[in-house]
Amino acid sequence: MTKTAIITGASGLIGSKLLTMLLHSKEYEVVVSLGRKKVKKKHVKLRRVIVDFEDPDTYAQHLNGDVFFCCLGTTRKQTPDKEDYYKIDHDYPTNLAKAAKKMGIKQFHFISAIGADASTSNFYLKTKGETEKDLRNIGLESLFIYQPSLLTGKRRNQRLGERAAAFVMAVVNPLLLGGLKKYKSIAALTVARAMFNQSLKETKGVSVYTTDQIKKRA
Numbered sequence: 001m002t003k004t005a006i007i008t009g010a011s012g013l014i015g016s017k018l019l020t021m022l023l024h025s026k027e028y029e030v031v032v033s034l035g036r037k038k039v040k041k042k043h044v045k046l047r048r049v050i051v052d053f054e055d056p057d058t059y060a061q062h063l064n065g066d067v068f069f070c071c072l073g074t075t076r077k078q079t080p081d082k083e084d085y086y087k088i089d090h091d092y093p094t095n096l097a098k099a100a101k102k103m104g105i106k107q108f109h110f111i112s113a114i115g116a117d118a119s120t121s122n123f124y125l126k127t128k129g130e131t132e133k134d135l136r137n138i139g140l141e142s143l144f145i146y147q148p149s150l151l152t153g154k155r156r157n158q159r160l161g162e163r164a165a166a167f168v169m170a171v172v173n174p175l176l177l178g179g180l181k182k183y184k185s186i187a188a189l190t191v192a193r194a195m196f197n198q199s200l201k202e203t204k205g206v207s208v209y210t211t212d213q214i215k216k217r218a
Contacts, residue, residue, distance in 0.1 A: 068096065146191060146209050
């Protein structure tokens with residue numbers, strides 16, 4: 001049976017790769033991309049919808065589907081204001097998940113980060129941890145949480161620090177063994193492939209995958 005997928009953040013590092021997989025898959029007949037701007041990609045399966053994530057009324061009517069992939073995210077450089085950052089990384093995903101549940105969408109996939117912890121003092125990891133906690137409390141039928149470490153892949157505006165970090169991790173990765181495997185860097189394409197593969201399974205409840213577990217499912 002073919003499915004309808006809904007995706008946000010389809011122009012991002014992971015989202016763009018996941019969008020390509022969805023459009024070229026036989027399992028998905030319709031792909032709805034929700035965003036503040038239309039993605040550049042065009043395809044017979046693709047419906048590009050402009051929405052305002054601050055206003056659920058602009059996207060609620062478009063949540064008719066089987067699987068929701070939330071690939072929204074920002075960086076501190078892109079969004080230095082902590083209040084705005086929290087909106088994008090916490091408020092938007094949780095509001096989307098609530099609307100998705102209300103519309104009967106069975107699966108919700110969310111990209112978090114390794115070390116996400118609602119009780120930490122680190123703002124970035126605390127935000128991710130609070131988002132995970134609040135998503136769990138919504139009571140979705142199937143919630144998939146992905147906690148990748150450093151993401152690698154070609155970005156549109158890759159910064160020097162990101163290139164340096166990727167180089168360092170390429171050297172360090174072989175040294176991360178046993179319980180440290182989850183801290184290895186991971187290709188954005190691998191995360192996207194794992195998300196796609198898991199969406200084809202009838203897994204209920206909450207599933208959380210760290211980097212090493214994501215790689216096994218890709």
